[in-house]
Amino acid sequence: MIVVTGAAGFIGSNIVKGLNARGITDIICVDDLSDGPKYVNLVDCQIADYLDKDDFRALVRNNQLPPVRAIIHQGACSDTTEQDGRYMMDNNYRVTLELFEYCQAHKIPFIYASSAAVYGASEHYAEDIANEAPLNVYGYSKFLFDQVVRRRFNTLTAQVVGLRYFNVYGPREQHKGRMASVAFHNMGQFQRDGYLKLFGGYDGWGNGEQSRDFISVEDVVKVNLFFLDNPDKSGIFNCGTGRAQPFNDVARAVITHLDNENLSLEEMVAAGKLRYIEFPEDLKGRYQSFTQADLTNLRAAGYTEEFLDVHTGIGRYIAELKRINKLPK
Secondary structure (H helix, E strand, O other): OOOEEOOOHHHHHHHHHHHHHOOOEEEEEOOOOHHHHHHHHHHOOOOOOEEEEEHHHHHHOOOOOOOEEEEOOEEEEEEEOOOHHHHHHHHHHHHHHHHHHHHHHOOOOOOEEHHHHHHHHOOOOOOOHHHOOOOOOOHHHHHHHHHHHHHHHHOOOOOOOEEEEEEEEEEEEEEOOOHHHHHHHHHHHHHHHHEEOOOOOEOOOOOOOEEOOEEEHHHHHHHHHHHHHOOOOOOOEOOOOOOOHHHHHHHOOOOOHHHHOOOOHHHHHHOOOEEEEEHHHHHHHOOOOOOOOOHHHHOOOOOOOOOOHHHHHHHHHHHHHHHHHOOOO
């Protein structure tokens, strides 16, 4: 039995689907369906059981779970603007700690979602506490548990892997609202308005040239399953592509794949399909213009797969949304 928490969410449901693709259906899915429409992410998945997160937490606390092969813990509040620190620290930190302790007591592999938010405004994205200074309570909740893993690393009884996700995009994120990916919001804007708006130049960056490490959820699933296959490997690892790409690349990929017309960036601007707006005053001095995962540790752990670039990944994303007729409006 494999437990996936946050299983109706974006990354969790893609992991469940990835397990199904391997013929694995003996899966307990854990989530909070107070947001009922999230259920659609599990409709095409084969699972053994579903548990509400509170019921699951009670089973863990009372030592009543059935035999488990591994726990892949994706459940969390991922809203970086959430200001309720008590809720965030209980939901993100305390629950993760309880699952970690349970897995250590029962020698169960534990793969959990950390976040690149731990780096805050750092210019260095290697897994080292010297580079880590979260800017919000969400990032702090992830940062704090990573420190638990570091303190306990030399006395672990079973695998523990923390994956620091960078900017993930892909199918099954439609429920995330404003926290959905840049690609998702770009698709909706282009569908509605027939053009995209990006920030203009600021702080030495040209129009739309601010860059992020954008990673397809397909690759995120592959990294999770790599560690599931290799229970002898533990640690905290960046989960990005190791390749920063400008917002211009995202916009061009969205327009190209939705319009079925391969124009250059300059041609898109000339045609009015891509427009630049003044960089917002309220973001000046508080905006990350560049992120890029250092993959040294992930590669050293033996992960050799290449990562999708933005053009290919977004093309596959749009093709899937067209297939199921779910392009954002």
